[in-house]
Amino acid sequence: EQAEIGLIGLGVMGSNLALNIAEKGNKIAVFNRTPEATRKFYAEAGELAGQIIPCETLEEFVAAIRPPRPIIIMIKAGDPVDQQMKLLEPYLSSGDIMIDAGNANFRDTIRRFDTLKDSPLTFIGMGVSGGEEGARHGPSIMVGGTEDSWKRVEKVLTSISAKFNGEPCVAWLGNDGAGHFVKTIHNGIEYADMQMIAEIYGILRDGLKLSAPEISKVFGRWNEGRLNSYLIEITEKVLAANDPISGKPMVDVILDAAGQKGTGKWSVIEAQNLGVAATGIEAAVAGRVLSSQKEERVAAEKIFGLPQTVAMPGTDGLSFLDDLENALLAAKIAAYAQGFAVMAAASKEYGWNLPMPTIAKIWRAGCIIRSQFLDEITSAFTKDPDVANLIVTPAFAQLVQETDGALRRVVSTAVMSGLPVPALASALSYFDTYRRGRGTANLIQAQRDFFGAHGFDRVDGVDKHHGPWGSGLNA
Numbered sequence: 001e002q003a004e005i006g007l008i009g010l011g012v013m014g015s016n017l018a019l020n021i022a023e024k025g026n027k028i029a030v031f032n033r034t035p036e037a038t039r040k041f042y043a044e045a046g047e048l049a050g051q052i053i054p055c056e057t058l059e060e061f062v063a064a065i066r067p068p069r070p071i072i073i074m075i076k077a078g079d080p081v082d083q084q085m086k087l088l089e090p091y092l093s094s095g096d097i098m099i100d101a102g103n104a105n106f107r108d109t110i111r112r113f114d115t116l117k118d119s120p121l122t123f124i125g126m127g128v129s130g131g132e133e134g135a136r137h138g139p140s141i142m143v144g145g146t147e148d149s150w151k152r153v154e155k156v157l158t159s160i161s162a163k164f165n166g167e168p169c170v171a172w173l174g175n176d177g178a179g180h181f182v183k184t185i186h187n188g189i190e191y192a193d194m195q196m197i198a199e200i201y202g203i204l205r206d207g208l209k210l211s212a213p214e215i216s217k218v219f220g221r222w223n224e225g226r227l228n229s230y231l232i233e234i235t236e237k238v239l240a241a242n243d244p245i246s247g248k249p250m251v252d253v254i255l256d257a258a259g260q261k262g263t264g265k266w267s268v269i270e271a272q273n274l275g276v277a278a279t280g281i282e283a284a285v286a287g288r289v290l291s292s293q294k295e296e297r298v299a300a301e302k303i304f305g306l307p308q309t310v311a312m313p314g315t316d317g318l319s320f321l322d323d324l325e326n327a328l329l330a331a332k333i334a335a336y337a338q339g340f341a342v343m344a345a346a347s348k349e350y351g352w353n354l355p356m357p358t359i360a361k362i363w364r365a366g367c368i369i370r371s372q373f374l375d376e377i378t379s380a381f382t383k384d385p386d387v388a389n390l391i392v393t394p395a396f397a398q399l400v401q402e403t404d405g406a407l408r409r410v411v412s413t414a415v416m417s418g419l420p421v422p423a424l425a426s427a428l429s430y431f432d433t434y435r436r437g438r439g440t441a442n443l444i445q446a447q448r449d450f451f452g453a454h455g456f457d458r459v460d461g462v463d464k465h466h467g468p469w470g471s472g473l474n475a
């Protein structure tokens, strides 16, 4: 019996995805560049082995799949994908679909899609989120490609995806690069979420002087409330774990230098290209960059010392902890609003027609940013799919009004204590800028006109476009 689907790349993600596919009753052929990995994978597949056809050559692999063949490529993103596609193509036949499931840059996805557009082969760019665990038991899946090609993979992808109250967390989001673009912004939001959590952790650790196990309990309590989410849940667990070597809290012996693989940076670059302010994601990416400059920071601390922390309000009671909880929620709203605004702009620019309520829906389970909060975003966008900014939907406007005071108190306390809160502060400034009808760019326009004769619009509509700072003024 031939396989219904094939998968190339038995690394962390690919092997778990393959087991998930097999477990859901789909026969699958697998291939890995290094055949040892294929043998090991098959040997460890246990009772799922009957659903798996291990292949050591591409020829054998393609022959094992029933045409037209959907083939998932889950390997290192970038050049390896082009190389793998080139090696695979000679064996394929009309109607076969190559599905890149790695973290591709959507520009590469558009290029790969366009290259195959006039050929008998088809290309799908598919974002997968949820890490190892998600891949194994149900990831969130963001699909880009033609609607026809989606229809041919819909059944199997639906079977392996995460479910939120029974609803599958997979959707076709639009043509060519739509899926990978949405996955990129998902990761950008994930960066912002993680940075904001880390900033709150910093206030709890360095401001309130709480220990890791104490902070774990705080996050544990928050996970019962409106912040309920996977990232808060794992933060609680991470902070509770002890290092088997030193016996100290694990987080206390981990070097404070964050890695990154590029999707956060891409989110910022694309936001800038589209002219959308994504200040939370920018702050998060910059935060990781500065974190990695460990030696410079240690040297600078020797010069400047650390600022005195001010007395934290309400350290004796729960009120400041409540403020921290609400501040995180308020800041999260800004970051998500920005992420969705970037996607709305991209949707127009690339003609994708991205369905915002659907995107929020398929992020409710399976992916790293999964949360109750995304269910609220789903409702807000379902009621008002074309709203300019999530912040002004009735439900979120109310939530912001309930929480922005807390964010203001937390940010000012942190600033007075010299505790860095770039993402939280950016969220507050974003909101304060967005909600203020009369800003300060009138001055910038005047300056631009002064030195560059760029002209300006007037508030009274009078048709006069330059200021009185010509040669006469200087004379």
Ligand code: NDP
Pocket: 009, 010, 011, 012, 013, 014, 032, 033, 034, 037, 074, 075, 076, 077, 079, 080, 081, 083, 084, 101, 102, 103, 104, 128, 129, 130, 131, 132
């Ligand atoms: P791993 O490092 O575990 O595995 C990498 C895989 O890529 C291996 O199978 C490797 O084969 C293969 N590979 C590397 N270079 C080539 C090449 N030139 N030609 C063919 N195959 C090649 O990676 P992951 O499973 O973690 O990641 C795979 C993809 O999934 C990446 O795009 C990643 O960004 C994305 N992703 C990862 C997530 C995660 O949590 N890890 C989450 C979501 C997406 P070999 O054994 O021969 O070296």
